[in-house]
Amino acid sequence: xxxxxxxxxxxxxxxxxxxxxxxxxxxxxxxxxxxxxxxxxxxxxxxxxxxxxxxxxxxxxxxxxxxxxxxxxxxxxxxxxxxxxxxxxxxxxxxxxxxxxxxxxxxxxxxxxxxxxxxxxxxxxxxxxxxxxxxxxxxxxxxxxxxxxxxxxxxxxxxxxxxxxxxxxxxxxxxxxxxxxxxxxxxxxxxxxxxxxxxxxxxxxxxxxxxxxxxxxxxxxxxxxxxxxxxxxxxxxxxxxxxxxxxxxxxxxxxxxxxxxxxxxxxxxxxxxxxxxxxxxxxxxxxxxxxxxxxxxxxxxxxxxxxxxxxxxxxxxxxxxxxxxxxxxxxxxxxxxx
Amino acid sequence: xxxxxxxxxxxxxxxxxxxxxxxxxxxxxxxxxxxxxxxxxxxxxxxxxxxxxxxxxxxxxxxxxxxxxxxxxxxxxxxxxxxxxxxxxxxxxxxxxxxxxxxxxxxxxxxxxxxxxxxxxxxxxxxxxxxxxxxxxxxxxxxxxxxxxxxxxxxxxxxxxxxxxxxxxxxxxxxxxxxxxxxxxxxxxxxxxxxxxxxxxxxxxxxxxxxxxxxxxxxxxxxxxxxxxxxxxxxxxxxxxxxxxxxxxxxxxxxxxxxxxxxxxxxxxxxxxxxxxxxxxxxxxxxxxxxxxxxxxxxxxxxxxxxxxxxxxxxxxxxxxxxxxxxxxxxxxxxxxxxxxxxxxxxxxxxxxxxxxxxxxxxxxxxxxxxxxxxxxxxxxxxxxxxxxxxxxxxxxxxxxxxxxxxxxxxxxxxxxxxxxxxxxxxxxxxxxxxxxxxxxxxxxxxxxxxxxxxxxxxxxxxxxxxxxxxxxxxxxxxxxxx
Numbered sequence: 001x002x003x004x005x006x007x008x009x010x011x012x013x014x015x016x017x018x019x020x021x022x023x024x025x026x027x028x029x030x031x032x033x034x035x036x037x038x039x040x041x042x043x044x045x046x047x048x049x050x051x052x053x054x055x056x057x058x059x060x061x062x063x064x065x066x067x068x069x070x071x072x073x074x075x076x077x078x079x080x081x082x083x084x085x086x087x088x089x090x091x092x093x094x095x096x097x098x099x100x101x102x103x104x105x106x107x108x109x110x111x112x113x114x115x116x117x118x119x120x121x122x123x124x125x126x127x128x129x130x131x132x133x134x135x136x137x138x139x140x141x142x143x144x145x146x147x148x149x150x151x152x153x154x155x156x157x158x159x160x161x162x163x164x165x166x167x168x169x170x171x172x173x174x175x176x177x178x179x180x181x182x183x184x185x186x187x188x189x190x191x192x193x194x195x196x197x198x199x200x201x202x203x204x205x206x207x208x209x210x211x212x213x214x215x216x217x218x219x220x221x222x223x224x225x226x227x228x229x230x231x232x233x234x235x236x237x238x239x240x241x242x243x244x245x246x247x248x249x250x251x252x253x254x255x256x257x258x259x260x261x262x263x264x265x266x267x268x269x270x271x272x273x274x275x276x277x278x279x280x281x282x283x284x285x286x287x288x289x290x291x292x293x294x295x296x297x298x299x300x301x302x303x304x305x306x307x308x309x310x311x312x313x314x315x316x317x318x319x320x321x322x323x324x325x326x327x328x329x330x331x332x333x334x335x336x337x338x
Numbered sequence: 339x340x341x342x343x344x345x346x347x348x349x350x351x352x353x354x355x356x357x358x359x360x361x362x363x364x365x366x367x368x369x370x371x372x373x374x375x376x377x378x379x380x381x382x383x384x385x386x387x388x389x390x391x392x393x394x395x396x397x398x399x400x401x402x403x404x405x406x407x408x409x410x411x412x413x414x415x416x417x418x419x420x421x422x423x424x425x426x427x428x429x430x431x432x433x434x435x436x437x438x439x440x441x442x443x444x445x446x447x448x449x450x451x452x453x454x455x456x457x458x459x460x461x462x463x464x465x466x467x468x469x470x471x472x473x474x475x476x477x478x479x480x481x482x483x484x485x486x487x488x489x490x491x492x493x494x495x496x497x498x499x500x501x502x503x504x505x506x507x508x509x510x511x512x513x514x515x516x517x518x519x520x521x522x523x524x525x526x527x528x529x530x531x532x533x534x535x536x537x538x539x540x541x542x543x544x545x546x547x548x549x550x551x552x553x554x555x556x557x558x559x560x561x562x563x564x565x566x567x568x569x570x571x572x573x574x575x576x577x578x579x580x581x582x583x584x585x586x587x588x589x590x591x592x593x594x595x596x597x598x599x600x601x602x603x604x605x606x607x608x609x610x611x612x613x614x615x616x617x618x619x620x621x622x623x624x625x626x627x628x629x630x631x632x633x634x635x636x637x638x639x640x641x642x643x644x645x646x647x648x649x650x651x652x653x654x655x656x657x658x659x660x661x662x663x664x665x666x667x668x669x670x671x672x673x674x675x676x677x678x679x680x681x682x683x684x685x686x687x688x689x690x691x692x693x694x695x696x697x698x699x700x701x702x703x704x705x706x707x708x709x710x711x712x713x714x715x716x717x718x719x720x721x722x723x724x725x726x727x728x729x730x731x732x733x734x735x736x737x738x739x740x741x742x743x744x745x746x747x748x749x750x751x752x753x754x755x756x757x758x759x760x761x762x763x764x765x766x767x768x769x770x771x772x773x774x775x776x777x778x779x780x781x782x783x784x785x786x787x788x789x790x791x792x793x794x795x796x797x798x799x800x801x802x803x804x805x806x807x808x809x810x811x812x813x814x815x816x817x818x819x820x821x
Contacts, residue, residue, distance in 0.1 A: 014376060016817050017351050018399020018502040021444075025491050025501075030484040032475070042475055044348075050452055050474035052348040054800045080374075088650045089658075090374040093345035093355045100374075126396040130381035133648070169399060169502055225505075225513040226728040252495030253488075254523075260499020260506040261513030265392060267503075278386040280505075323515045323727060 003039060003185055006071035009063070009107065010045040013090050013100050014127040014136050015077025018169040019118040020047050025252065026172035034176050038183045040072070057094035064106060072182060073111035073156075075104060075139055078120040078127040079149040082135030089134045101149055104139070108149075113182050114139065114156040115163045117175055122164035122195075123270040124148075130274075138164070141195065144270035160189060164196045166243075168267035173249060174201050195270055202243035206264045209248035210239055211256075218312040219305050220320035225280060226261050229320025233289060236280045237263035240293045244268045339366070342795070344805055345373075349449040349474070351400045352816025354774070356786075356809065357656075358802075360795050365805070368783070368790035370774045375632070375658040378821040379646040382764040387413060387733050387756050390764065394752065395503045397766065398818045400444070402502030403437040403494075404745035405752075405818075408766075411741025412754040414509035417731040424601075425727040426511020428717045429497055431598045431605070432524070433507060434743065435714050436493045438597075441746035442673070442703045443490075443539075445813045446569075447472070447483045450700065453806050454576050464579055467566060479569070486534040492527050496520055511728035518723040528715050535711060539704070541568030547708040550684040553691060570704055574697075582697035583688075585793065586808035588785040589668040590693055592675035593619065593772070595751065597744035598713065605713055606744065610669065611678040614690070621740065621751070623665040626767065630776035631660050638663070638779060641753035642738060644765035658820045661775035661784060662767050670694055670785045671748025671772045672812060674702040682709075694789075696811040703746075703813070735759045745769050747813040768818035786812060 012020075024031045024047075035042065044051060044059055051059065063070050079101045080089040087099025095103060108114050116139045119125035123143050128136035138148040140162040146152035155161055163182075165174050178198050181187040193202045210216065215230040222229035231237035239247070242264050246256045257264050265279050266272045277283040283290045292301045315327040345355030353374045359367040378397050382390060394409035395402040407430060414422070422430075452474035459465050471479050494501035497514055506513045516524070532544060540547045541563060547570075550556045556574075560567075565575035577583060596608025596619075609616040627638040632655035634647040648658070669675070674694055677685035684705065688698045733756060741752040748769030755763040775784030783791075786809065795802040 012352075014374070016396055016399040016402070016502075018396070018402060021399045021502055024444075024448075024484060025488045027485065027488045030481060030488065032480040032484060045475075046346070046348050047351065048448060048475055049348050050456060052801055052806065053344050053346065056346055056348060083648070083650060086650075089376075089648070090353070093343065093373065126381070126393060127376060129393060130377075130383065130385075133377045133380050134375065168396065224728075224730050225508055226511075226515065250495060251500035253492035255495030255499040257499045257505065259514075260497075260504060261515070262499065262505035265505075278389050279392045280388055324517070324724060 003183065005039045005041055006183055007043040008040050008072040008074060009043045009070055009111070010074045010076065011104060011107070012046050013075065013077040013104065014080040014134060015118060015120040015125070017047065017076070019076045019175070022169040023172045023175055026176055027253070031172070035179070038180045040179055040183050043070070054094065060103065060107070063110060070107065070111040072113045072115060072179070073107055074115045074117050075121040076117045078124050078136035079104060079139060080127070080134045080136050081149070082133060085135065105149055108139070108154070108156065111156055112158045113160060113163065113187070115165065115178065116140070117165055118170050119166045119168045119267055119272065122166045125168060126273045128273060141270060144195065160187065161192065161196045163187070163192065163198065165201070166195070166197055166268040166270070168272070171246070171249060171251060174198070197243065201245065201268070204243065204245045204248070206239035206242045206244045206246045208245065211247065211259055215316055215320055217308060218316050219309045220312050220316040223321055226323045227321050228323065228325065231258065231263040232282065234282055235263045236265070236278070236282050238266040238291060239264040241291055242266035242269055342800070344801060345371070347809060349452065350810065350814045350816060351398070352819065354809070354814060354816050356790065356805065358790065358795070358805065363795050363797065365790050365793040365795060368787045369656055370776065370784060370786050372657045372659040372774065372816055372820045374816070374820050375648050376817070376820055377648070379764055379766060382761050385761045387416065387754065387761055390754070390761065391505055391508070397821045398815060399502045400441055401437070401745040401747065401750065401815055401818055403433055403498070403504065403507065404743050404750050406504060406507040407434050407743045408741040408750050408752040410507045410509050411743060412739035412752040413733070413741070414739065415741065416737035416739030416754055416756055417509055417733050419510050419729065419731050421729070422511050423726045423729060424720070425516070425722055425725050426729070427600050428721055429512035429514070429516070429727060430507055431600060431717050432493065432714055433498050433504070433512070435598065435710050436490065437501065438746040439707055439710050440487055440490060441813070442707050443483070443487055445746070446700070446704065447479055449813070450810050451573070452477070453803060453810065456803065458803050462579065464565065464576055468572060468576065482538065486531065490527065490531045493524060496523060508728055510730055513728055515727045516721055516723055521718060521721050521723055524718045525715070528711065528718060532711060535707065539568060540570045540708065544708045544712055548705065548712060552683060552687045556684060573700060573704070577697040577700070582807065583692040583695050585804060586696045586789040586811055587693045588670045588789040591667055591669045592678045592694065593664060593669040593671050593749055594676040594679040595619065595742035595744055595749040597676060606676050606680040609679045610664065611675065616679055616681070621742070624751070624767065625663055627661040627663060627778040629661070629779040630654055630656055632658055633660065641751065641765040641767055642755060642763070644753065644763070646765070657776045659771055659775055661778045662772050663778055668775070668782060668785055668788070669772060671769050672699060672702070673706045673746070674699045675748065676744055677702045677705060696807050699811040733759065747815055748772060750818070766821045768815065768821060770812070770814045770816060770819040773812045774814055774819055
């Protein structure tokens with residue numbers, strides 16, 4: 001039997017809107033074709049819907065009154081509970097002085113699926129940076145601690161926890177592929193990791209497919225942004241620890257943070273907004289980076305690193321600290337066909 | 339008198355509410371409310387100055403690169419960098435231009451035009467093809483325009499790693515060097531985009547579109563082509579039918595910080611356009627008034643000394659938005675202001691004839707799509723793949739820096755003060771903070787508040803469509819506004 005089409009309500013709160021702007025850049029197929037063909041109809045989206053003002057309020061109230069069912073609720077942006085738990089840093093027009101967090105909480109209990117789009121909605125994200133004056137948190141996590149607005153035990157009507165598609169911003173495919181699975185009734189708790197991220201996203205590392213892989217192998221490191229070498233040793237790159245397929249699934253057709261000449265800042269990880277050090281510099285103890293691959297004995301890493309450093313080809317040593325390839329790999333001549 | 343609260347506004351970036359006083363079917367007063375506060379100026383305090391380049395772009399998902407560029411500009415000034423390599427300048431311009439052009443396109447097709455596909459206009463003689471083409475979420479233009487926008491954004495993938503939220507824009511240039519074949523790819527991407535614009539948006543050569551000298555010349559061209567010729571002519575036809583050139587006039591003072599700096603000059607000039615003349619811009623005259631914002635400390639301060647102390651139950655406050663003023667005056671910012679200051683003859687003529695209004699704001703935005711795309715082709719040709727793209731400098735322990743850029747929707751400034759090697763103060767004045775500011779201490783309304791006065795409200799309208807057009811004509815970005 002064909003799966004019934006699903007409606008999707010999209011809300012925004014403490015965020016920048018960048019996840020939506022990234023999402024509408026989807027390709028293969030484009031955003032509107034993706035939803036149409038996968039069986040999802042947008043009920044309301046703040047950036048895209050015709051409805052405005054009272055028309056929006058009426059639709060939300062009809063949902064709350066149970067006039068029709070809600071299949072998918074997406075939140076973009078953090079929940080802002082401040083100041084002092086009142087939620088007044090984001091008030092919702094048309095709901096008798098209600099803070100946005102109250103509207104989100106009520107609608108979340110009505111929806112079959114609840115999806116947090118982006119690191120803000122999932123874990124608080126950049127909105128929770130600094131002293132977190134806005135008391136920003138995620139839907140069901142506060143940084144890496146279960147809880148958030150809805151609480152650690154929250155499940156939506158179909159029994160799933162909030163699905164956290166982290167990233168700052170999200171890659172359009174991360175959201176769409178999750179929605180395709182939801183649309184087909186094929187998303188299960190088995191598909192989610194300890195932070196309730198789709199495993200499809202989090203069982204990969206940004207490091208996989210990194211175009212600087214050869215520099216990493218030989219620990220041929222860049223020293224300044226723009227250098228071609230590996231950015232792990234000096235420039236804060238967290239690609240070996242951060243979830244994501246950023247280097248095997250290009251951004252905007254051709255890019256990734258690393259190909260853009262700057263480090264991975266682990267924007268898919270809960271709490272990435274406060275790394276405890278400047279983003280573009282690697283913290284070290286006795287000259288050894290503190291953030292090495294998490295599932296490798298440290299002594300081995302150090303031993304391998306010093307071995308490979310000693311074996312670094314001159315080509316990589318020189319290219320690592322250049323902003324253009326200065327030495328090319330040599331193809332061996334076989335002296336003709338014979 | 340009746341009072342009408344309009345909001346939450348969809349198809350603006352972020353959260354917005356407008357309170358209207360209405361008498362005899364006309365808006366007599368307006369209060370513009372930004373109901374969300376985000377706290378970036380507080381988040382940035384005490385951070386390593388370099389980290390501003392991570393946080394600042396995340397103020398906004400639609401002006402992300404503009405925030406990066408303003409931040410990089412402030413850091414560069416604080417570091418004393420004055421000699422950014424040509425490639426670095428070109429990269430910065432190209433990355434900023436890509437965002438600005440994409441934003442103009444997104445605004446036109448996704449935010450602004452769908453209002454004309456509303457049922458309220460179903461009886462209009464022009465409605466048939468407009469309703470079909472521009473209907474929000476289902477219009478025929480979507481599967482046509484979205485792939486073109488996505489492909490155009492490949493420039494970001496290539497030059498900036500990704501969009502939004504890149505770190506490639508650095509104080510001394512760009513962290514991504516462009517190789518010869520990448521330069522060729524950029525030209526190809528721009529060529530593809532030009533074809534879409536010429537075929538679909540304008541229906542004529544970009545150079546022709548950028549070169550109209552007057553409204554008469556534009557109208558003669560239109561008369562020749564007919565309203566169904568392109569999306570541009572379709573818009574101009576609707577504008578005539580609905581009198582969009584008589585709707586939404588604000589202060590008549592237009593400001594631009596100057597856009598696309600290259601070789602010591604701006605591609606679009608800096609200044610203030612008032613009464614037909616351009617005056618030089620003096621940024622020391624900028625202050626932010628908080629008398630009607632939910633903020634403590636009621637003194638108007640220059641952004642270098644600015645303070646951000648939210649207080650939601652502050653007397654007289656009705657918004658999280660501060661009220662920036664230039665020499666105590668309200669100014670309007672955006673594409674119309676930019677082209678007025680820069681002296682584009684078509685825009686100067688449009689302002690002489692009807693001032694700042696809904697039609698002219700959209701006209702200037704579309705004109706810029708043509709002008710900037712042509713400039714991008716030129717900048718791409720100037721890239722020198724074997725040369726340097728970035729220089730680096732140390733941040734002094736004590737320093738200050740100002741970064742001024744033009745985002746798609748207007749003038750954006752970052753004022754940075756560094757003390758003991760950390761950010762001591764970081765103040766951001768965003769385009770929509772200028773346009774959607776509340777009243778100041780003198781009781782003078784902000785630009786949108788002024789523009790809404792006189793707007794018609796038809797009997798029984800709860801979402802007055804004229805108000806929708808006026809609000810969206812500014813291409814507001816509320817997430818920037820309430821940084």
